Amino acid sequence: MAELSVSVVSADHEVWSGKAKQIIARTTEGEIGILPGHEPILAILGTGDVRVTTVDGQVVTASADDGFLSVEHDTVTVVARNAELAAQG
Amino acid sequence: MGAQLRVYRQKIRAAQTTKKITRAMELISASRIQKAQQRVAASGPYSRAVTRAVSAVATFSNVDHVLTTEPEKIERAAIVIFSSDRGLAGAFNANVLREAGELAARLTGEGKEVVYYLVGRKAAAYFAFRRRDSEQIWTGGTDSPEFATAKEIGDAVVAKFLQPASEGGVDEIHIVFNRFVSMLVQEPEVVRLLPLEVVEGVEAPEPSEVLPLYEFEPEVGDVLDALLPVYIESRIFNAMLQSAAAKHAATQKAMKAASDNADKLIRTYTTLANNARQSEITQQISEIVGGADALSSAK
Numbered sequence: 491m492a493e494l495s496v497s498v499v500s501a502d503h504e505v506w507s508g509k510a511k512q513i514i515a516r517t518t519e520g521e522i523g524i525l526p527g528h529e530p531i532l533a534i535l536g537t538g539d540v541r542v543t544t545v546d547g548q549v550v551t552a553s554a555d556d557g558f559l560s561v562e563h564d565t566v567t568v569v570a571r572n573a574e575l576a577a578q579g
Numbered sequence: 580m581g582a583q584l585r586v587y588r589q590k591i592r593a594a595q596t597t598k599k600i601t602r603a604m605e606l607i608s609a610s611r612i613q614k615a616q617q618r619v620a621a622s623g624p625y626s627r628a629v630t631r632a633v634s635a636v637a638t639f640s641n642v643d644h645v646l647t648t649e650p651e652k653i654e655r656a657a658i659v660i661f662s663s664d665r666g667l668a669g670a671f672n673a674n675v676l677r678e679a680g681e682l683a684a685r686l687t688g689e690g691k692e693v694v695y696y697l698v699g700r701k702a703a704a705y706f707a708f709r710r711r712d713s714e715q716i717w718t719g720g721t722d723s724p725e726f727a728t729a730k731e732i733g734d735a736v737v738a739k740f741l742q743p744a745s746e747g748g749v750d751e752i753h754i755v756f757n758r759f760v761s762m763l764v765q766e767p768e769v770v771r772l773l774p775l776e777v778v779e780g781v782e783a784p785e786p787s788e789v790l791p792l793y794e795f796e797p798e799v800g801d802v803l804d805a806l807l808p809v810y811i812e813s814r815i816f817n818a819m820l821q822s823a824a825a826k827h828a829a830t831q832k833a834m835k836a837a838s839d840n841a842d843k844l845i846r847t848y849t850t851l852a853n854n855a856r857q858s859e860i861t862q863q864i865s866e867i868v869g870g871a872d873a874l875s876s877a878k
Contacts, residue, residue, distance in 0.1 A: 497624065497628075499624040499625045499628055500625065501622065501625050501726045501729075501812075501813065501816060502618065502621055502622050502625070502726060503621040503622070503624075504621070504624045504625075517796055517797075518796075518797055518801075519796050519797055522796075529794055530792060530793045530794065531793060531794040531795070531796060532632055532635060532636065532793045532794070532795050532796070532802055533795070533796035533802075534796070534797065534801065534802055534805045534806075557809075558632060558802070558805065558806065558809075560628070560631070560632050560635070560793075562793070567628045567631075567632075569625060569628045569629060569632070569809075571726065571730070571809070571812075
């Protein structure tokens with residue numbers, strides 16, 4: 491199955507990276523869900539969490555304010571000045 | 580002990596004390612280079628992602644945006660100079676200031692007025708001493724730059740850029756900083772930040788091959804509005820980190836040279852002191868022998 495390679499980066503370090511099945515984020519326009527094969531998109535993130543469902547079914551939640559999200563060829567980059575992992579579970 | 584000998588011994592002691600200090604500073608900066616380099620590396624993914632996104636927008640959208648279009652006539656240009664807070668780093672600050680001076684001369688030659696933004700105490704002192712004006716100064720914390728400072732600088736220059744030239748705004752922004760090439764080489768580098776020249780990540784615009792066609796959310800213009808300040812900040816932050824790493828490397832090199840020179844001095848003075856001691860002894864012996872001779876011949 492196709493999977494997404496995701497990286498969450500903040501200004502001074504890479505917060506999280508890995509393979510994922512699905513990503514849900516909140517942009518300025520509303521919630522967006524990204525699955526493998528999504529068209530290339532560049533979106534500005536609104537306030538809210540980014541939820542990444544990893545390949546083994548875990549959900550990683552990261553708070554990423556003030557950033558953007560780019561998707562291309564199943565590579566997702568979440569970029570924010572202040573990004574932090576909220577909880578894992 | 581003869582006066583000559585005492586002078587040499589004093590000099591040797593002075594050189595030894597200095598050497599202890601320079602050696603300690605050398606070790607400190609050596610350990611800090613590592614950390615500074617790690618920070619440069621750690622900020623890499625962010626600036627790569629931002630640069631890539633900005634180039635994607637800039638190449639694909641045909642929108643005219645203030646930050647990307649080149650004004651017809653450039654009246655004023657801003658130069659941001661990244662120096663360090665402390666000296667003892669060889670030609671580190673001199674290099675960056677000279678480079679900035681050359682850039683300023685070139686820009687003035689093109690009929691542009693130059694305004695300065697200074698980072699680091701050394702650049703501030705240089706300008707204060709020559710009674711030159713600067714727009715804004717940031718000092719402190721050049722050894723381990725904070726992103727907040729980069730954001731502040733970014734906000735300040737972008738705000739100035741968005742001001743119309745008739746109200747004192749600038750039309751061009753250049754940054755001058757020392758780039759960390761290797762432990763031994765640090766090079767001053769000039770980059771024009773605005774109007775945008777995205778250099779990293781994209782080659783000649785052959786759209787469909789290099790980057791995919793993006794959808795933008797919300798609108799292209801809004802995305803660009805939000806992205807460009809971020810891009811500027813990340814470039815400035817990168818320059819600050821590079822400059823910090825380069826500063827530590829330059830200090831290490833300078834302090835190593837200083838310790839080596841102290842060694843050389845100690846060796847020279849030790850030889851001289853030994854000579855002085857020997858000639859003192861020789862003189863004393865000949866005095867004793869001469870005295871004994873005089874006494875025995877007097878009898």
